[in-house]
Each structure stands twice: as C-alpha cells, then as structure tokens.
Amino acid sequence: MARYAQELLDALRALDGPKISPVAAWSALSPDRLAERRREIGLELTGLGRRGTSLLWTFLDRPFIESRLNRRIDVVHAVTLGYPVATEKPLVVTIHDLGPLTHPEYFRNTRPWVMRRSLDQAVRKADAIVCVSQATANEVRDIAGPAVDSRLQVVLEGVAERFFVPSDPAVLNQLNLPDAELPFILSAGANSPRKNLRGLLRAMAVAMQEIPHHLVLVGGTGWETSSFEQEIANPVFQGRVHRVGYVSDPQLRALYQSAALYAHPSLYEGFGLPVLEAMASGTPVVVSNRSSLPEVAGTAGRLSNASAPESFAADIVEICTNEAIRKRMIADGKAHAARFRWSDCAQAMANIYGDVSGVAFRQKRMAEQ
Structure with missing residues (x-):
C-alpha cells in the first residue's frame, strides 16, 4: 500500500492535471527524516496524532481534515481503507482488499472493527469507491450490496x-x-x-x-x-x-x-x-x-x-x-x-477526481442520499 501511494502520487504529479497534496494524520519518522519527506513530496500532517486520529475520526467524525490544512481542498482521497476520514469534501476511497473481514484466518492484529467502520463510512459517504482488482470489487459488492453499484470502480495498479x-x-x-x-x-x-x-x-x-x-x-x-x-x-x-x-x-x-x-x-x-x-x-x-x-x-x-x-x-x-x-x-x-502503467492508473484517478468534484455529480449524490 505504501508503494501504491508513492507510485500514484508520482504519476499524478506527472500529469497536467490536479494538484496533489499528500497528507498523513501522524508519522513515526524521526524529525530529520520527517523534514526530509516534507521537502521531498510536500507532506503535511494534520497534527491529530495516531491515537487522536483513531478516536476522533472513528467515533466523532470530527475535525474535518480540510480544516487542519493550510490550503484549499476540493477532493479528499483516502488511499487505503484505514481509519475513517472526517471530511465534508467529495470523498474517494481506494480499497485494496477486505481480507480481515472476509478471510480473518489469514490476518492478525488488524483490528477488523476499524476496517468495518471505515467500510461503513465509505459505503455511506464516499462519492467513488475504487478497487484495485475485480476480485476486491466483488468482495465489496458482496458485503455492501447494490447500494455501491453506481460508485464502484476498478482501477488497476501499474508497474514502475x-x-x-x-x-x-x-x-x-x-x-x-x-x-x-x-x-x-x-x-x-x-x-x-x-x-x-x-x-x-x-x-x-x-x-x-x-x-x-x-x-x-x-x-x-x-x-x-x-x-x-x-x-x-x-x-x-x-x-x-x-x-x-x-x-x-x-x-x-x-x-x-x-x-x-x-x-x-x-x-x-x-x-x-x-x-x-x-x-x-x-x-x-x-x-x-x-x-x-x-x-x-x-x-x-x-x-x-x-x-x-x-x-x-x-x-x-x-x-x-x-x-x-x-x-x-x-x-x-x-x-x-507493459499493459499495466501507473500513468494509466493516475489518469483514471484524475478523471474520478474531476467527476466527483462536479456540481451535477454532487447534486445527484445528494438526491440519492
């Protein structure tokens, strides 16, 4: 998932498209390494910390992530199904797998209840649910039901x-x-x-x-x-x-x-x-x-x-x-x-960002809710 985030960021920045701001709720990096990452990719931290993120976003759905950043935000993209993300902006969520929910025998120390809360939020709030394979999309559909059909999209990963x-x-x-x-x-x-x-x-x-x-x-x-x-x-x-x-x-x-x-x-x-x-x-x-x-x-x-x-x-x-x-x-x-390119993945994601930020799309989503 770390490779996915980095490769997608690099590919999106190579497009003549949306301006991407990488954000993390917390970091375990040393101060020197964190400063280096800030310089390298423009990383921002919300300042909520690991425990604060878990408690506030999971149980209170506050504060909104856009309120913690010093820039205008049009779309929020959660690149993995970790903690629920508190936001009032159009939300895109990438789901890599639902293993802790569908195959718990293969996982441990994954806190499946956190994934369940995150999935529930995605089903309830996300304007687009992106799956990295059709197999994952099928799992999401099996658990979430037809309510996600219009928002479920498969965007394959790439090879650097x-x-x-x-x-x-x-x-x-x-x-x-x-x-x-x-x-x-x-x-x-x-x-x-x-x-x-x-x-x-x-x-x-x-x-x-x-x-x-x-x-x-x-x-x-x-x-x-x-x-x-x-x-x-x-x-x-x-x-x-x-x-x-x-x-x-x-x-x-x-x-x-x-x-x-x-x-x-x-x-x-x-x-x-x-x-x-x-x-x-x-x-x-x-x-x-x-x-x-x-x-x-x-x-x-x-x-x-x-x-x-x-x-x-x-x-x-x-x-x-x-x-x-x-x-x-x-x-x-x-x-x-050679058929799997990060540039194709990035273009597909940029198109999704444009779709979910559109006025007509937002009005349609609000009417569905």
Missing part, C-alpha cells in the same frame, strides 16, 4: 518503468545468496498463512529432488515462525534456502532479474503487484490460482494450485527445465506487464 530496465547486479553482493553459478527461485512476502510460504516450502521439497535450484525468500519473518522453522528443517533444504529479509528497491529489482523463476503461492491477494514486477523484469512466474491473482497474471503466468504441493512443484519443475516454455513465458510476461 524501472522494473523494465536492467539493474546493477552488484547491489546483491551483501545478500545471503547462492553461488553465482547456481540458479534460484525467488519469492517475496512476509511469512504468514496468507502468503503461504509453508506451502511453497512443501512444494520445493518435492521440486528440489528434480532440479538444482535454490530458493531465495525476501520479506519479514511474519507470524508463523515456529512452524516455518519446522518446515525449513527438512534435510532436502540443507544449504539451499536463503532468507535475505527486507531489501532495498534496487536489490529487489536485481533479484527479480537474476532469478530463474518467481513463485507467488499466496492464498489471498487484493492485487499482487510482485507478480507484474517479476514479469516486467523478464522472469517467468508461477502463481497461485486464488483471489485476484488470475486476473493479474492473466495467461502470461502459470496458474497453479498452491494448496497442493505436488501440483505446484510440477509446474515449478516444468518451467525450470523446459527452455522453450521459459522463453515464451518471459516474452509473454513482459508484454503483459
């Missing part, structure tokens, strides 16, 4: 141009990677039930009996640490699984481009941006056939049953051992990823 450009492999020198001559399979995501890294390990335990590839995991430790450690203790993984933790953006690009295959076994995604980033980087992708991932990967990725280790392993082995399939997937993946 830098992922199409060759990276500097030297940025990987400090990471715990296999020897350069050994091929590896890459997967990015925190260790959690939703990301299904345990399922990937089970598939790799099968696949590694047929292919020489190592496995490189990018991301945080998540909250399945003990069971994950039990899986990784399998003797077949001896020296062949490399956990590199969080990486910089240049390192991530280099990892995508160096990998023989990118595996995305997630059981639930609102969108699944790493799938497109890997494709843009010229890497074949095998991806779970669940939630939004089929619409994101399209026919350019190999859709597989990530809940069945043997099936997922078979797809991994076939792609890694069949050069003709690899070449076709690389070409198809690049062409597919």
Whole structure:
C-alpha cells in the first residue's frame, strides 16, 4: 500500500492535471527524516496524532481534515481503507482488499472493527469507491450490496518503468545468496498463512529432488515462525534456502532479474503487484490460482494450485527445465506487464477526481442520499 501511494502520487504529479497534496494524520519518522519527506513530496500532517486520529475520526467524525490544512481542498482521497476520514469534501476511497473481514484466518492484529467502520463510512459517504482488482470489487459488492453499484470502480495498479530496465547486479553482493553459478527461485512476502510460504516450502521439497535450484525468500519473518522453522528443517533444504529479509528497491529489482523463476503461492491477494514486477523484469512466474491473482497474471503466468504441493512443484519443475516454455513465458510476461502503467492508473484517478468534484455529480449524490 505504501508503494501504491508513492507510485500514484508520482504519476499524478506527472500529469497536467490536479494538484496533489499528500497528507498523513501522524508519522513515526524521526524529525530529520520527517523534514526530509516534507521537502521531498510536500507532506503535511494534520497534527491529530495516531491515537487522536483513531478516536476522533472513528467515533466523532470530527475535525474535518480540510480544516487542519493550510490550503484549499476540493477532493479528499483516502488511499487505503484505514481509519475513517472526517471530511465534508467529495470523498474517494481506494480499497485494496477486505481480507480481515472476509478471510480473518489469514490476518492478525488488524483490528477488523476499524476496517468495518471505515467500510461503513465509505459505503455511506464516499462519492467513488475504487478497487484495485475485480476480485476486491466483488468482495465489496458482496458485503455492501447494490447500494455501491453506481460508485464502484476498478482501477488497476501499474508497474514502475524501472522494473523494465536492467539493474546493477552488484547491489546483491551483501545478500545471503547462492553461488553465482547456481540458479534460484525467488519469492517475496512476509511469512504468514496468507502468503503461504509453508506451502511453497512443501512444494520445493518435492521440486528440489528434480532440479538444482535454490530458493531465495525476501520479506519479514511474519507470524508463523515456529512452524516455518519446522518446515525449513527438512534435510532436502540443507544449504539451499536463503532468507535475505527486507531489501532495498534496487536489490529487489536485481533479484527479480537474476532469478530463474518467481513463485507467488499466496492464498489471498487484493492485487499482487510482485507478480507484474517479476514479469516486467523478464522472469517467468508461477502463481497461485486464488483471489485476484488470475486476473493479474492473466495467461502470461502459470496458474497453479498452491494448496497442493505436488501440483505446484510440477509446474515449478516444468518451467525450470523446459527452455522453450521459459522463453515464451518471459516474452509473454513482459508484454503483459507493459499493459499495466501507473500513468494509466493516475489518469483514471484524475478523471474520478474531476467527476466527483462536479456540481451535477454532487447534486445527484445528494438526491440519492
């Protein structure tokens, strides 16, 4: 979601369109880093603080965000379904997923009641509800009902141009990677039930009996640490699984481009941006056939049953051992990823801002209410 906010901001500012003012209710950055962000992107803080935002906006719907800023505001865009946003201005809300409400078994410490209050506010007040995939839009429609039909729009995310450009492999020198001559399979995501890294390990335990590839995991430790450690203790993984933790953006690009295959076994995604980033980087992708991932990967990725280790392993082995399939997937993946541009996302959002700020639109919304 942080990448979504930053990429959308940059793309909107590249348009000859609306003037965008990024706003946060609070910040955990150090004073020096916060001052740097203010200079870099013009970030403003409402001054309400984290606790004040939660209490005031969730329960009182006051003070309005526009009253805390020193500029004229025409439209307020909440780029994620976090706290409800108090405003009297036309409101646009982006919903990435409703996982804590629809699949609570995949989430923890997410305070689903906050998401529920935010969703209720969006259904009640938002002039446009933007979903990043059709799968997410379907979830919103299932929960909110037909009241949102006229305001529900799907605006797909994009792939930054830098992922199409060759990276500097030297940025990987400090990471715990296999020897350069050994091929590896890459997967990015925190260790959690939703990301299904345990399922990937089970598939790799099968696949590694047929292919020489190592496995490189990018991301945080998540909250399945003990069971994950039990899986990784399998003797077949001896020296062949490399956990590199969080990486910089240049390192991530280099990892995508160096990998023989990118595996995305997630059981639930609102969108699944790493799938497109890997494709843009010229890497074949095998991806779970669940939630939004089929619409994101399209026919350019190999859709597989990530809940069945043997099936997922078979797809991994076939792609890694069949050069003709690899070449076709690389070409198809690049062409597919090129269809997802942040500039298109930004233009669609700018059009929505213009629509909801129009007098006729506002009068129609007031009549509906």
